[in-house]
Amino acid sequence: MRFKDKIVLVTGATRNTGIGIAAQFIREGATVCVNGSSKENLEAGAAHLNAMDLINFHLFEADISDIDQVVSMFEQIKQKFGRLDILINNAANQGLGMKFDTMPSEDFLKVLKVNLLGTFQVSQQAVKIMLPQKSKGVIVNLGSNVSTRAIHDRTAYVTSKGGIDALxxxxxxxxxxxGIRVNMVAPGYILTDRWEELSPEVIKRRRENIPLGIEATSGDISEAVAFLASDAAKNISGERLVVDGGCSAQHLPMDIDL
Incomplete structure (x- = not known):
């Protein structure tokens, strides 16, 4: 197992891709610190993991946009384990339904505070634990292909993911x-519970946008994250691994590329 006896923190690990990432590391021998922004979210995440017969995890409540809560979480992690080997910055505010011309500035800032400031704050506290360690550590950030190919009505989210690229x-x-490596996985479409609200027509259109014809699963993203966190990537740092079925490579989907 690639991560036997490693201590791993996954932020926003209470649903969808975050659950998949946490599960990947647990299955590969790690002890996972599952972060969520509320007790209710953490309970839901724990239920998902338990339903997979996965038990080697611990729950840590913290809103990563709040530095006091972040510091408290890391104090608890250090007290309980004494170290941190891998950090996965997964937590994100999706910033849904925010049109550029009507979006209040406080809503724009709310997205950036979670996605960009939160990633910075969590990473900084993780590094303080990792640097004194002999084995140092690894950080993998979750970005998005939208950081270079913007989508409509998601200005705050797109901006935050552009910031994650640079960060x-x-x-x-x-x-x-x-001695600390930092990389990023940039997904495109991911199959999540939000797809349950989409019409068959919208799902069909999305899949037609993807050269491979199918959206990523949480497992696809988890495998990419695990690779970058593993010793197989020991000479990779500062890189952006795109997992989007080929979307970023194309100019237009096939049916309108005329």
Whole structure:
């Protein structure tokens, strides 16, 4: 098992992709610190993991946009385990339904505070634990293909993911000389519970947008994250691994590329 006896923190690990990532590391031998923003979310996440017969995890409540809650979470992790080997920055505010011309600035800021500031705050606290360790550590951020190919009515989200691109590179060059690798996985469409609200027509259209014809599963994203966190990627840092079925490679979907 690639992560036997490793201590791994996954933020936003209470649903969808976050659950998949947590499950991947547990199955591969890690002890996973499952972060969620509320007790209710954590209970739901624990129920999902238990339903998979996975038990090697611990729950840590913290809103990552709140530095006091982040510091408290890391104090608990350090007290309980004494170290942290891998950080997966997965938590995100999706910023749904926010049109550029009507979006209040406080809503724009709310998305950035979770996605960008939250990633910075969690990473900074993780690094404080990792640097004194002999084995240092690894950080994998969750970005998005929208950071380079914007989608409609998601300005705050797109902006935050563009920031994650830059933050990943900056962290990587600052931390590489000190033994910590930092990389990013950039998904496209992911099959989540939000797809249950989509019409068959919308789902069909989405799949036609993807050269491979199928959206990613949480397992697809988890495998990419696990690769970057593993020793197989020991000479990779500052990179952006796109997992989007080929969307970023194309100019237009096949049916309208005329």
């Amino acid at each position: 990943t590179r900056s962290m990587a060059i600052d931390l590489a000389p000190r």
